[in-house]
Amino acid sequence: MKKVFFKFLARVNKLVLPNYTKKQLDLSKASKVQLALIGWKFFVTKNTLD
Template identity: 45%
Template sequence: MYRILAQINKVILPSFTAQRLDLTKAKKWQMAIIGYRYYVTTRALG
């Protein structure tokens, strides 16, 4: 389930690493997306 969700996230959600976003200057909604993507990715790999 998490693998499918990770693939959907890759298509739909923005990639902040490709945009060179500085994590210290990220807004709260950007940090929420980063945290969500991290959670799903770690579950998909494990």
């Protein structure tokens, strides 16, 4: 059940949240909000793959 939830959440994130890889965002110049979004996407991806 946990994995299904995180797969759904990953799809929602992909549709709603911005993709900083395509924008070639420099992490040293990222704002706190951008770093929080990157961390959130990493957390969801990590839990989807477990």
